[in-house]
Amino acid sequence: MHFIDFKKEHFNHNEKTESYFIQISKEEIGSFDIEVLEKQNDETYSKTDCEILDEVNKITIKMKNPQDIRVKF
Incomplete structure (x- = not known):
């Protein structure tokens, strides 16, 4: 199993929904x-x-507040 670590600073803010998100390419x-x-x-x-959105070319991870996370795959 592999993983990628992300810091709070990696998240983007969506002002409309007041949420934070990271997008990861499926190639990665x-x-x-x-x-x-x-x-x-x-x-x-x-x-x-x-919330995890599995799209054709990318995965989007949405959170209410940004956190340091690990994505295991």
Whole structure:
């Protein structure tokens, strides 16, 4: 299993929906199922509340507030 870590600063803000998002190219992660984990204060990761949109060429991860995350695929 592979993963990519993202910092809060990587998120873009959608002012209309008051949400934050990251887009990842499917070329980068392939067509695998993904799991999004939030980094905790003790440097471990746990499942996080987010919306995952699986589109033809990209995956979009939407969150209410930006967090340091790990995307496993």
